Amino acid sequence: MRLVQRPSPSPLSYLYAAAGSLATSIAVVFAFTGDPEKSLQALSTVDPWLVARIFVIVGIIAAASLLSYRSGLWNIGQEGQAVVGALAAVASQNPAEALAAATAAAAAWALAPALLRAFAEVNEAVTTFLLSLAAVSVARYFVEGPLRDPGMRGFIATYEAPALSIAAAAAIFAAVLAGIAALYRTRLGLSLRLLASGEEVVKYAGRSPRVYILLALLLSGAVSGIGGAVEIMTREAGRYMTLQQVSTGFGLYGISAAWLGALHPIGSAAASLYIAWLYQVAINLKILGLPAQVANALVGTAMAWGLAGYVLHRYRVVWR
């Protein structure tokens, strides 16, 4: 078996990938419940509020991811940038301030990898990933110290972040998507996308690739930060961070949605909705008493299918 580059990319491959992921998920659910009625229950029980919330969070982080991947840059530190954004939200008094603070803080968090990539050619995948581990330690410092709520008695947790309604969160998501669509129609956006074809291409276009590398990574980081802030502010209960649970795992889901959605704003939004549904199925499975690993693996397989779609988009498989 080998891969042969297609003369022209095949957008159909993403549809196949989505279908494949759906088939895998349904098969996994059937295999582990071993009962059609239970499977149907696991697949069809939906809490619209929960799905809407996960959809918006994953969607925003998917948008952040595609801002980086469309420029050929590998930001995989969305989780850390989201944690920093959530921390900024916790430190704020109202949602508007929280969003501004989260944007600034997460962009600042992405600044170091962006500078290192632009000026020292340090691989951004490594630095962003390592910084997302560092974000957990930084967040713990704030949870234990400056942001600790003394009113929590014998527990160490932060103050509560301001509350944000799901409708407002959806509006923010729509604004992010519209912003990306508008950006990619400008000259600036064109140069950002050109970066994916190689730094030389940008150079030949008479522009400095460094500026665009910086911009792409900072934008990606900032939008991830918004995702983190929206996550903590839309919780129905417990809008604070505890020492035990700083990271929420939405970074990975966002990356999965971006790949599964063909790195297209609309596509990744659709994929986010699909992942939100998988998330609900995972919850249903856990409530049915299935091992957590099975439930968690569902979203993992979605990511694998997304990457498969990306590969098949450009290459075709030759079996001989």
Add this chain to the structure above:
Amino acid sequence: MSTTRRDWLKVVASFATGAVLGAAGGYYAGLQSIKTAVEKTTTSPTVAEAPKTQIGLPKMKIHFIYVGPVGDYGWTYAHEQGRIFLEKTLCPDPDKWCIVETSKAEEVKEEQAYSYVKNAVSGGAHMVITTSYGFMDGTKKAAAEHPDRFFAHCSGYFKDQQEWSRLQNFAEYFIDLYEAYYLNGIVAGKMTKTNRLGYVAAFPKLPEIIRHMNAFLIGAREVNPNVQMDVVGLGAWYAPENATRAAQALVDINGVDVLAFTEDTPAVLRVAEDYQKQGKKVWSFSHYSDMSQYGPNANLTGQIVNWGPLYVEMAIRAYLAWISGELSIWSEWPPERPRDYWWSMKNSYAYYDYKKNPTDILPLNPAVPDEVRKYVEERRRQIIEGVWDPFTGPVRDMQGKVRVPDRTRLSKDELYNMDWYVEGYRQLPP
């Protein structure tokens, strides 16, 4: 609602709890008394819909929500053992003698608590038990929305009196290990040759862990005033690699020969066992469950917890309140602090049986000399009987300030919010 019926149900609750948890073979006596209660009390609508056994006992669905995986050998593992104990005790014969049906969801993220609780309730659960601090607000919110169901949350608190009286169907519970740590400390103080103890702590600034470290050190210094203790923090409940490295550093660099820890794996005990195999006497303990298989030579004793009996008591109370509609059976218990179970060794049912006490120490390692054994057993009995407490004054903090005056004890809140360190620490994390 006659007062006599309510009083009678309260007697049934106490009797049934005592019977199923006490002597062997008490299962049926306890369940029989519950069956009589079912027959004599009018039932509420959710009881009518519930599945029943052949002899007409309605089954109450209890759903557990865990923060970790059930196989982690720590916190969630212990709760899962409690759930299994509950099911075995109150459902010995699923077709006939059975009043509960339990289910669980593991590895639930803290911020999703509310969704899980809501889902469990719409799936028919009559009682939901959540076992992580971060689940507190979500569980309370669901409790307020479903006054006809029962909720119990582990390791939280009521914000104020109003919240407490508003959430009649909601209880807080916790089992604390400080007395067991104190007894472990006595053994450590007697067994150390270097007079240096080490403590590997998940979160050394968490009041719960400060309390445990302090109690451990108080025990050690009670029998050996020359003892000093060094602490290393991990920043995670589950961190076997870091715990291993920390334990090795404490032994090799700080000269520690007894290692206590609060971490969800037997990593530290394994380190001690490795030294024992190399001929160096380094000791450690079991934490949370019996870990002696990981350190048969190095395991001095340990602090273990049995959630089962507490779950049985809460389930029986909730069950009787559920079938009769008499909420007070549930809401006015335990009498000293209603709906706020803060259990420790003092709340032992089957005195001196370490497998049934809410928390206890394991039988001591054969290497422990007899006079130490005798002293530990004496203190253990005094604690179970309530005549001794590790934090009995005078207790001074590191600065020499008296924190517990002579002949007094600390209240629950003072224990719960402990943010000071007793004298005797040599090295604390910054």
